[in-house]
Amino acid sequence: MTRGMTFRLLVGLLVTAAAxxxxxxxxxxxxxxxxxxxxxxxxxxxxxxxxxxxxVVEVLxxxxxxxxxxxxxxxxxxxxxxxxLGLTIVEGYGALFVRDFALPVVGRQAWLGALEDTxxxxxxxxxxxxxxxRLRHAPAREGRRSRFFGSHLDGAWLIxxxxxxxxxxxxxxxxxxxxxxxFPFRSGAYASEAVARLLEPLGERGxxxxxxxxxxxxxxxxxxxxxxxxxxxxxxxxxxVANVALARRPRALGxxxxxxxxGREVDFEDPGEDDLMGVGKVxxxxxxxxxxxxxxxxxGRCQSQCPAWNTGKPLSPKLFVxxxxxxxxxxxxxxxxxxxxxRAALPDAARAEGERPLVGTAQENGVIDPDVLxxxxxxxxxxxxxxxxxxxxxxxxxxxxxxxxxxxxxxxEAGIMLRNLEHAGDPxxxxxxxxxxxxxxxxxxxRVLGDDGADRLPDDVEYLFWVGCAGALDDAAQRTxxxxxxxxxxxxxxxxxxxxxxxxxxxxxRRAGNEFLFRMLAxxxxxxxxxxxxxxxxxxxxxxxxxxxxxxxQVGGHYEVVHHTQLLADLVASGRLxxxxxxxxxxxxxxxxxxxxxxxxxxPPRELLGAVxxxxxxxxxxxxxxxxxxxxxxxxxxxxxxxxxxxxHERARELLELSPDVVTAACPFCILMLGDxxxxxxxxxxxxxxxxxxxxxxxxxxxxxARAAEPAPEPAEPAEPAxxxxx
Amino acid sequence: MHVVVLxxxxxxxxxxxxxxxxxxxxxxxxxGRLSELDEYAVEQAVRLVESGxxxxxxxxxxxPAKAVEGLRKALSMGGDDGVHVVDPAVHGSDALATxxxxxxxxxxxxxxxxxxxxxxxxxxxxxxxxMLAERLGVPQVTFGGDLAVDAAAGTVTVHRDGDDxxxxxxxxxPAVVSLTDRTGxxxxxxxxxxxxGKKKPVQTLTLAxxxxxxxxxxxxxxxxxxxxxxxxxxxxxxxxxxxxxxAAAVVxxxxxxxxxx
Numbered sequence: 007m008t009r010g011m012t013f014r015l016l017v018g019l020l021v022t023a024a025a026x027x028x029x030x031x032x033x034x035x036x037x038x039x040x041x042x043x044x045x046x047x048x049x050x051x052x053x054x055x056x057x058x059x060x061x062v063v064e065v066l067x068x069x070x071x072x073x074x075x076x077x078x079x080x081x082x083x084x085x086x087x088x089x090x091l092g093l094t095i096v097e098g099y100g101a102l103f104v105r106d107f108a109l110p111v112v113g114r115q116a117w118l119g120a121l122e123d124t125x126x127x128x129x130x131x132x133x134x135x136x137x138x139x140r141l142r143h144a145p146a147r148e149g150r151r152s153r154f155f156g157s158h159l160d161g162a163w164l165i166x167x168x169x170x171x172x173x174x175x176x177x178x179x180x181x182x183x184x185x186x187x188x189f190p191f192r193s194g195a196y197a198s199e200a201v202a203r204l205l206e207p208l209g210e211r212g213x214x215x216x217x218x219x220x221x222x223x224x225x226x227x228x229x230x231x232x233x234x235x236x237x238x239x240x241x242x243x244x245x246x247v248a249n250v251a252l253a254r255r256p257r258a259l260g261x262x263x264x265x266x267x268x269g270r271e272v273d274f275e276d277p278g279e280d281d282l283m284g285v286g287k288v289x290x291x292x293x294x295x296x297x298x299x300x301x302x303x304x305x306g307r308c309q310s311q312c313p314a315w316n317t318g319k320p321l322s323p324k325l326f327v328x329x330x331x332x333x334x335x336x337x338x339x340x341x342x343x344x345x346x347x348x349r350a351a352l353p354d355a356a357r358a359e360g361e362r363p364l365v366g367t368a369q370e371n372g373v374i375d376p377d378v379l380x381x382x383x384x385x386x387x388x389x390x391x392x393x394x395x396x397x398x399x400x401x402x403x404x405x406x407x408x409x410x411x412x413x414x415x416x417x418x419e420a421g422i423m424l425r426n427l428e429h430a431g432d433p434x435x436x437x438x439x440x441x442x443x444x445x446x447x448x449x450x451x452x453r454v455l456g457d458d459g460a461d462r463l464p465d466d467v468e469y470l471f472w473v474g475c476a477g478a479l480d481d482a483a484q485r486t487x488x489x490x491x492x493x494x495x496x497x498x499x500x501x502x503x504x505x506x507x508x509x510x511x512x513x514x515x516r517r518a519g520n521e522f523l524f525r526m527l528a529x530x531x532x533x534x535x536x537x538x539x540x541x542x543x544x545x546x547x548x549x550x551x552x553x554x555x556x557x558x559x560q561v562g563g564h565y566e567v568v569h570h571t572q573l574l575a576d577l578v579a580s581g582r583l584x585x586x587x588x589x590x591x592x593x594x595x596x597x598x599x600x601x602x603x604x605x606x607x608x609x610p611p612r613e614l615l616g617a618v619x620x621x622x623x624x625x626x627x628x629x630x631x632x633x634x635x636x637x638x639x640x641x642x643x644x645x646x647x648x649x650x651x652x653x654x655h656e657r658a659r660e661l662l663e664l665s666p667d668v669v670t671a672a673c674p675f676c677i678l679m680l681g682d683x684x685x686x687x688x689x690x691x692x693x694x695x696x697x698x699x700x701x702x703x704x705x706x707x708x709x710x711x712a713r714a715a716e717p718a719p720e721p722a723e724p725a726e727p728a729x730x731x732x733x
Numbered sequence: 734m735h736v737v738v739l740x741x742x743x744x745x746x747x748x749x750x751x752x753x754x755x756x757x758x759x760x761x762x763x764x765g766r767l768s769e770l771d772e773y774a775v776e777q778a779v780r781l782v783e784s785g786x787x788x789x790x791x792x793x794x795x796x797p798a799k800a801v802e803g804l805r806k807a808l809s810m811g812g813d814d815g816v817h818v819v820d821p822a823v824h825g826s827d828a829l830a831t832x833x834x835x836x837x838x839x840x841x842x843x844x845x846x847x848x849x850x851x852x853x854x855x856x857x858x859x860x861x862x863x864m865l866a867e868r869l870g871v872p873q874v875t876f877g878g879d880l881a882v883d884a885a886a887g888t889v890t891v892h893r894d895g896d897d898x899x900x901x902x903x904x905x906x907p908a909v910v911s912l913t914d915r916t917g918x919x920x921x922x923x924x925x926x927x928x929x930g931k932k933k934p935v936q937t938l939t940l941a942x943x944x945x946x947x948x949x950x951x952x953x954x955x956x957x958x959x960x961x962x963x964x965x966x967x968x969x970x971x972x973x974x975x976x977x978x979x980a981a982a983v984v985x986x987x988x989x990x991x992x993x994x
Contacts, residue, residue: 274924283924414923421921429766430747437747506749522924 010218011105017493018102018225025229032236039338040293044282045269050252050294057251074307077139080132084169087129088243094122098224101179107568108190114466116194123177124198130173133166150315153306161238162304168234171227177201177574180222185213187515201552204241220480245300246394252294253395259386259604260555261653262403265411265521266292272414274522274681278514284407285518287364288334288373289341295401299331301394308388308398312380313657318650321381323388323398326374332364332399333373365409377649380417384517384640385599390631391708402640406519420518423644427523431509432475434642438506444477444484445503450495455538456495462539463502469494469573470540471501472554474547475510475672482681483674485700486546486700490570493706494544497582499573501544507534511553518641525561527551532563546570546700548600549639569601570702571672575610578617578705586619591667593624595701596657596680597633598673611672618708624664634660638675658683662696669698734788734884734906738778739840739849739861742796742803743768746854755952756959757825758855763882763911767803768837770850772810772919779811779847779920786882790983791812791849795823795834799954807923811928816842820940825952828916830858835865838942839869846889847909862911872904875911882906894966 043635063069068085072078093109100107107281108114110705140162145155154162183189185208189198225543235243251512265272269292277283282290310324315322340360341351351358358371361416366372388398403559409415426435445452455463463470471491476483494501510529514536535543543565545551555567577583580626595615601607608630628634637643637653658680660668669684671677679700688696744750753759767775778790787797790812793802797819804815811905815956841849847869851862852859859875866873877891878899887907893900894915904910922930940947948954972982972987 277928407785411924414921416921418918423919429745429764435747437749439747439749522927708777715766 010214013562014218014221015102017222021222021226021229023607026235028233029236032233034184034337035342036236036241038336040296042182042289042341044289046252046294047263047269047293050254053255056255058185058695060250060255061247062572064393065247066396067279068393068416070391073391076135077305080135080139082134084136085127087125087132090121091129091172094126095228097177097183097544098176098179098221101188101221102179102225106183106188106190106679112210114190114192114634116191119191119193119195119198123180123195125208126173126176127197129169133169133173150318151674152501153186153310153324154304155306155307156322156667158239158327158328161240162447164234165238165240166228167479168231172224172231173223175220176225176662179224180218181205182217182220186210186217195572195612197446197686203335215593226593229495239303241300241610242303242394245297246303247300249294249297250395252297253398254400258389258397258400258504260552261560262516263408264560270520274525280371282408282519283411284409285364285401285404286408287331287413288337290408291330291334291401291492293403295397295404296334299327299334299399299543302327302331303305303394304328307391308396308712309394311387311391311632311634313383313385313387313653314650315562317653317656319377319381320375320649321378323396325377326402326730327377327396327398328372331358331365337362346629347731365405365415372439376409376415379409380645381649382640383599383635383637383642383643383653385618385635386603387599387632387635391605394549403517403519406517407521408519411522416518417645419593419645420613420641423514423641424518424523427510427512427515427527431527431597433510433514434475434479434480436479438509440506441473441478441504441506445491448488448490448491451492453500455502455507456505459535467502468502469542469544469568470535471503472545472550472560473503474505474545474674476552476678478508478547480674480678482677482699482705483546486674486677486702488545488704489700489702490503490574493577493583493702493709496709497577499577503533504538511558512643513549516553516557517639518644527709528558528561528563532558532561535565540565542566544568544570544573545703546599546672548605549675552600552604569605569610569672571601571610571614574618574702574705575613578614583705585618585705587711589618589704589707590620591704592622592624592669593668593704594626594661594666595629596626596636596661596666596669596671596674596676597630598671599633599635599639601672603631604635611670614705615670618704620708621704625667626660626664628660636671636673636676636677636679643675643679652683652686654679654683655686656683658687661688666696667694668704670700670701671705672701674700734845734882735791735843735877736778736785736786736788736846736848737791737793737842738771738807738842739835739865740771740775740792740794740803740807741850741853741855742794742800743853743855748814751964753785753899754963756962757952760799764797765802767806768800768850768854769856770914771803771807772850773914773916774848774850774948775807775810776919777912780917781810781880786884787967788845788884791844793817793842795831795869796817796823796840804935805920805930807930808933808935810920811926812933814933814960815935816938816942817935818938818943820947820950821905822951826950826954827955827957828858828987829956830950830954832861832868834940834943834945835861836865837945838867838938839865840936845907846882846908847871847912849909851911851913853910854961859911861897862904866909869907869909874902874904874908877902877910877912878915878929880910880912880916887960893928903921907942910950924968 068082071081078311112118143152143154145152177197178197182205184198184202185193185205272281285291306324312323336359337355341354362373363370365374365376382397382402386399423433426433430437474486477487477729484733500579510527512524516524551569595611615621634657635653636657669680686696741886742765743757751762763851775836782788792807792812792815794804795818801817804817808815818834849862862875863873874891876893879892880892881890884909887906889910890903891901891905891910918926974983
């Protein structure tokens with residue numbers, strides 16, 4: 007063996023052994039940390055076909071990354087670059103042992119050489135794109151608007167630098183190989199050949215040295231890269247693949263998960279002594295939760311879409327995940343200490359990290375500030391965007407659960423809503439006695455369960471009309487309820503309501519973390535619905551829809567639930583409702599988060615509006631999957647919005663830029679919030695009033711002969727401030 | 734120190750109430766709750782202990798079997814134990830009889846400080862704390878806006894907000910104090926606290942245990958008799974007058990027809 011080859015092999019293997027030892031130690035710590043966490047829900051790790059599909063589409067196909075064309079493309083190139091450059095790593099290691107090593111079978115074919123060189127150059131090109139994006143959107147320039155705000159910037163640049171190193175060291179030794187005659191490819195590897203021409207003046211000796219040193223450098227760079235990856239956010243290279251495999255399907259939206267402890271659902275009637283109620287310490291997360299944290303590469307797509315972040319609030323889903331991850335890693339020595347003595351022997355900083363409260367103010371040295379935790383509207387824009395399937399909303403709610411159920415620590419205003427739900431069955435605290443007032447102005451009789459003396463739904467009833475608290479008690483929502491009832495009446499659909507027997511579905515309580523109250527309300531409602539024999543239910547509220555359709559199965563309630571826009575669209579399509587009167591108006595439609603993103607009901611409301619003659623529909627810039635929240639979700643409807651600007655006002659501003667005559671939505675809480683926002687923008691005496699109403703109202707105007715519909719209300723007045731719900 | 738808080742399980746104020754044949758409220762037909770105004774007294778008792786007062790907090794209630802739910806709610810907010818006086822003979826009692834039973838119960842369990850809400854949200858009499866102090870022969874301070882206890886001096890200090898002035902009143906213990914809804918927002922118990930509240934001891938007493946004769950209480954012994962109960966007709970929606978030029982005349986006619994002009 008020549009001295010050169012001995013040098014290669016020795017240094018290459020030493021570097022590799024050292025790097026593997028360092029990386030292995032780190033991975034062992036991460037593994038032990040994962041073992042310490044809670045088990046995942048049963049069923050998470052099954053479904054091979056779905057896993058395979060997700061891996062192909064989301065990982066190999068990079069579907070969600072490609073929604074953002076340029077950065078998506080650059081990432082696609084880097085990702086595939088790394089997969090294919092994996093071949094050159096094998097070649098590099100082969101070259102430690104055999105100077106002219108080539109891959110078996112295809113290892114000397116021109117096309118492979120060309121492919122490897124092309125991939126190397128494209129990877130380099132994407133590094134340039136990434137660098138340009140990072141410079142252009144640098145937090146120093148754009149501040150909070152930058153999606154990289156708060157990300158670990160140095161680490162990101164270091165990785166770009168390392169990718170560059172991978173490419174140039176590769177091309178360097180390949181070029182030298184060409185000159186010394188040990189290159190496996192006779193032709194095709196055009197970039198390597200170009201480098202070879204540059205190195206030619208060094209002569210044979212020079213090129214031999216460059217080849218030996220180059221191979222060792224290339225191997226070293228790869229190994230340093232490996233060590234860096236497992237010690238940084240670039241762990242996502244591996245973690246994301248696993249995370250996509252274990253993701254909630256089809257997506258981590260819609261239903262919230264039950265409260266689980268040790269992988270089992272907590273029995274709220276008779277909880278175990280040591281049952282966990284949500285996440286109170288970082289190790290209360292499941293190992294899948296920790297994997298979520300490890301998968302985040304701080305790209306900030308979530309942050310760019312977040313309604314809280316975009317209105318000046320401290321919550322960014324990215325910073326939330328980063329905060330938890332950095333804490334989990336810093337707390338690892340504390341958690342993994344063998345016993346109290348070992349714990350006491352830890353450095354002060356590590357011990358202090360172990361004692362930090364998970365939720366607490368800066369003064370309390372908390373990991374997550376209460377203002378961060380309670381700013382979330384659970385709109386799911388972050389989950390929708392995340393290319394690696396991080397389940398932000400579930401984690402936010404799990405942290406809220408602990409604050410609510412164990413600490414009773416939550417914004418005071420939310421307490422009013424919770425008490426009202428407990429005592430009156432609705433968030434306003436009005437009581438069941440008021441639940442039929444909406445029907446009084448109608449010219450026809452609305453059937454109410456029990457009116458005919460029967461305690462079950464008669465056979466002729468096609469739908470149970472679930473009115474909802476807003477639909478029964480809020481003025482604007484009552485108009486929607488009447489419009490839907492009138493349309494069903496016109497179409498000859500027989501329906502019945504529960505009247506005073508209905509109570510809140512518990513959506514807001516659940517999203518505020520009060521699983522106990524949610525279950526009480528849900529169980530009572532399921533009992534009522536089952537007792538009356540309800541099968542098909544129509545609802546007007548996106549939140550009721552989500553609870554009844556997606557969450558009640560968790561408490562044993564199984565119904566066929568449709569949103570009124572779905573039912574009305576069907577009735578129009580089947581000719582049972584015919585829009586005839588032109589409604590000459592320009593309108594825009596706002597997708598409610600819990601109708602759109604959470605439940606994929608995008609088409610029916612648009613079909614309805616499209617069926618009305620005269621209507622011109624203007625889509626806002628942020629629409630459908632990327633719709634911007636109204637600010638009411640996640641129980642935020644019932645809390646004061648004192649930080650930053652109001653989410654509903656921001657959305658109203660965006661909608662008003664389309665100069666619509668009417669802003670439509672299909673959720674009573676969106677209509678409340680947008681009504682408030684529109685009124686705030688237009689001022690008390692607008693030159694051109696803008697109406698905010700439900701799509702059903704527009705359909706009604708077209709189905710009924712001209713002027714027979716209810717007169718439009720006065721242009722929206724500022725709604726009662728959220729939380730202004732004193733009983 | 735033994736702090737006893739009087740709590741009442743009342744019909745849910747937002748529910749629709751109905752009346753039984755004997756003209757008492759039909760308690761079986763309506764959900765009940767711990768009177769919202771009593772929650773303020775509970776909160777103050779719990780805060781006294783939290784701020785370092787060495788005291789045992791007992792909740793005392795008089796009511797039907799379901800009234801124990803009021804005790805459980807109070808116990809979920811804090812405190813140590815509950816006492817439930819339950820006896821069929823009590824049904825229909827007025828404030829005088831209620832105060833008699835509560836006074837006997839307080840003498841039975843002992844007390845240094847008795848706290849109560851400013852009124853119940855069902856009968857809204859406000860008089861029981863005063864009657865109680867009279868029967869027990871101890872000082873009474875009613876409608877307190879705050880509460881401070883000096884255990885060493887054996888006194889309780891209370892501020893009373895009036896229309897024109899705020900009085901600072903000091904009373905020697907033992908005493909009876911009723912507290913308003915301006916004393917501080919009652920806490921929302923955590924699930925953990927609710928479960929803990931379920932495990933706290935509750936003692937049940939009957940009239941016989943307290944030495945009260947059945948003839949002294951109930952509807953028959955009441956000083957007032959309810960002759961009839963009529964349900965108030967539901968509020969009618971107001972008439973909306975849209976001004977098409979004739980609104981002034983319509984409004985004028987409306988006023989004239991009702992004798993306002």
